[in-house]
Amino acid sequence: MSPTAKSSGAAKAGAKPKLAIFGAASCGGCDIAIVNIHEHIVEVAAAFDIVLWPTIMDGKYADIEAMDDGEITITLVSGSMRTDETVHLARLLRRKSKFMVAFGSCASEGCIPGLANLSSRKQIIDTAFSTTSTDNPDGIRPVWEYQAPEGVLHLPEFEPMLRTLDQVVEVDYTIPGCPPESKQIWAALQAVVAALNGTGPLPPRGAVLGAGESTVCDECARKRDVKKIDRFVRIQQIAQFDPEICLLEQGLPCNGPATRDGCGALCPAVGAPCIGCYGAAPGVVDYGARLISAYASVVEAQKPDDIDKVLDGIVDPAGQFYRFSLAGSLLRSSKAAWNTDGEK
């Protein structure tokens, strides 16, 4: 955190390990979640030489470029890969870092902005620049190279598809959540420090840090009594759900059964369904498929037609089953986005 915490060329003997924290296309919530470890932030600053954290302190990409490959011990990347510029910076940081961490939902699975992959790039840009309050009779769109009267102006290219960090570079660890809970961030950072000090084991490559090994249902206080449902309801249709009983068993589509634990089941605790922000539970190959099978198991109906009728109660299957995970899923995107741009 010291203003002088800048790169000092090659690592000196006994020098602190270097830490970089970088936000690609993100909302900033991951950075706020890190700041919300509050007083522990001082301990992080003591344990690491923070070479880059754009949100909080000054850093310079030229310094990063000047570093030796692998000189940064650990880099946390939040946000998704949305433009050619973010992809470039992710590749640069990968080269310079020993360990690369996909931090939060955007980097690890695409998050809500990954739903952009249901549309083509052209549809996304056309929509943004023709909304109901937009005054744009000439149909102007941003261009990546624009000849202004005084000279050429450049914008980063909006890529046809939003990508997760591991679709662009190799990722060593993942810290899930939208955003990751601050106490989990602190626990993960402590584990990393212990590993670096030799007082704890180095997590195996590919490990998910700062989360549990089960599902949100397992840490949810609501009771399940394997009750079957004959219809799904929407949250605005019921004035009050039973505060003790599983929301899914009350007919509210809850993502708990497919979602990794670690958040503390915060949403169901306040009467809101799990929306799945901690990503797929361990062993789940496809988040949506797991959730569909979980829903099917609580549906009362036996005949396929009746099951269909119950599932019709889910008005937005793509969003319900891939709300946070679309870009990182087996599906990745819709045909519209794959179709080079939808510009054909």
Next chain:
Amino acid sequence: MERITIDPVTRLEGHGKIEIFLDPDGEVANAYFQIPELRGFERFCVGRPVEEMPTLTNRICGVCPEAHHMAAAKAGDAVYHVDPPRTAKLLRELLYSAFYVTDHTTHFYALGGPDFVVGPDAPAAERNILGVLAKVGMEVGGKVIQARKQGHNVVEMIGGRKIHPATAVPGGMTQGITEEQRAEIEKIGRWSIEFAQFSLGIFDQIVLGNDAYKEMVLSDGYTHRTYYMGLVDPNKKVNFYDGQVSIMSPDGERVGTYAPAEYRDWIAEHVEPWTYLKFPYLKKVGWKGFVDGADSGVYCATPLSRLNTAEGMATPLAQAAYERFYDTLAPKPEPGGKRLIHHRLATHWARLVELLYAAERMVELATDPEITSPNVRIVPTEKPTEGVGTVEAPRGTLTHHYVTDERGVLTSVNLLVGTTNNYAPMAMSVKKAAESLIHKGVVVHQGLLNRVEMAFRLYDPCFGCATHSLPGEMPLQVAIRNADGEVIEVLSQNC
């Protein structure tokens, strides 16, 4: 043509870029402030159920998800034609007031404060939160951390989570609060009132007690006469959660006050091909380019704008602070009859007046006899159609506009977000700073960078809302290009 590129490298990295072109005489020909990113919420929210919007649009901005959560819930109420129970509205406003205390505190002490508290001429390395703490003492630092922590705790108590709350839905809230939580929130509110008064005291002592700072606040370089926008209650007092949008002319005349649903009669968005962000302007005045004055539709939506637009504050201590603000900086009314402050650096002071109001409002709401009522939801019975939800985000008036099919699935989404309102004014502030500091090809290096940085910071730009970046210090890199477009010089600060 010479060209100067200001490329923010750290806290707005990749999220804001300024190009300044010089003419053959070395004078500023034009300045472009570019936002180089888009995420596309208006497209990919189509097809989603409207009740999910409070959680989906949280992800527009992790700094102010509370604002999007509330605007989305209110737009959802409107889509279903429901008026939530009184307690639900009180709870939403209570969460929102606690959020304002946290957000304004963070801005004053960590982001904007360094310019004043540490001083604009201090070395860049000291003009940060650490420099502020060195000047005001660690005890104050502890209070700042406490204010942030407590604010997020209140957000979690009512919203279920500290970041990206979960409880506001069309028709109200998923659940209420207990008496124990209420008492805790009241306590935090009372502490926040004292903290806000203390912060105004610091401003008095350090800024108003220093003639050089005062002169800077009043200087022409930081003065713009534009229209102002803000949400007001029925008494024309500042309100963050609900009310009508009011517009004040640069000459102190109230142009109009409208229901949020009528926003399209008042605001339109201009498009330029060199940026991913649009420029909102007042439709009735028209887009005349990046210029000040009553003939230009450019308006500003900030703490200063809200105070300029309103007739005062709805709580007693904040009202006294409001009076003092105008007595000090604008003792005489404009021709239109209203006292206005056009000095943009006064936005920092206005923010502290609002901090005090937010804290007082927290206590009012936490001591309302109905705040712990379990009656927090009404089930919609009408067919969902179309709705607009507006709140006053810390960085400007925020509007969500949804159209749905008969199942309440979105068919159209329009978002006018806080920082975006100020995009044109920010671009103008940049040009003004450049024009005053670049002559005959000679650039006052440090002066230009400082000026641009300070001009930006007072708006508290949060491109998380507009695109995705964070409010913060404005690290700058400036490339100066000659009339042939070649880079002749690169300057940088904080990067």
